[in-house]
Every structure is written in C-alpha cells, then in structure tokens.
Amino acid sequence: QVQLVESGGGLVQPGGSLRLSCAASGSISSINTMGWSRAAPGKQRGLVASITSGGSINYVGSVKGRFTISRDNAKNTVYLQMNSLKPEDTAVYYCYHYTWGNTYWGQGTQVTVSS
DSSP states (O other), X not given: OEEEEEEOOXXXXXXXXXXXXXXXXXXXXXXXXXXXXXXXXXXXXXEXXXXXXXXXXXXXXXXXXXXXXXXXXXXXXXXXXEOSOOGGGOEEEEEEEEETTEEXXXXXXXXXXXX
C-alpha cells in the first residue's frame, strides 16, 4: 500500500501561482510514475501532468508552458508548480502514484482561480 498526502491548494486570482506538493509513504518501489489529475465541476477527472522515476514528463496540452511538474525521489514527493493560472484551471487536484499495475490516489486538494 502507498499513502499520498497532498498540500498547497487554495484560492488565487487569475494570473497567479500556486505550488502543489504530494508526499508518498508506504511500500514504494523505486520504479514508479507520479502525477496529477484534476476534476472540474461537472467534468470527468483528467490527467494534468506525470513524471516517471526516471524523469520522463508529460503534460496535457492546456497546461504546457504554464505548469511544471518535478519530483524529489529521496523524499518520495512530487510537485506541481502552476503559473499563469486561469479560471478554467479551477478543479480538485488529485495526486497519484502508479507502480507495477497499481494506482494509488491522494484525497484531493481544491484549487480555485477567481477574482
């Protein structure tokens, strides 16, 4: 089992920035993928960004150039730096950890972009 604890959500004005963090604990393999998905009101959860333990990164097109995912393998922590935030980025953001066919999810953190 892997436990994930997220932090860093909140309310921010359009154009502002937030940094999300997600710390993993438990039975963690050195080979894994961590990332973030989000669920906006009335919409399905969708991938935002992911990063493998080897450093390969993927972003959904709508956040490229604005969001940056990174990780600290020594701390089993993944980060999402979100810049130039837009109202359409408003969602519950979920951290996930994927390894050997199993996906674990965090509890979610609310990000609201509004003036």
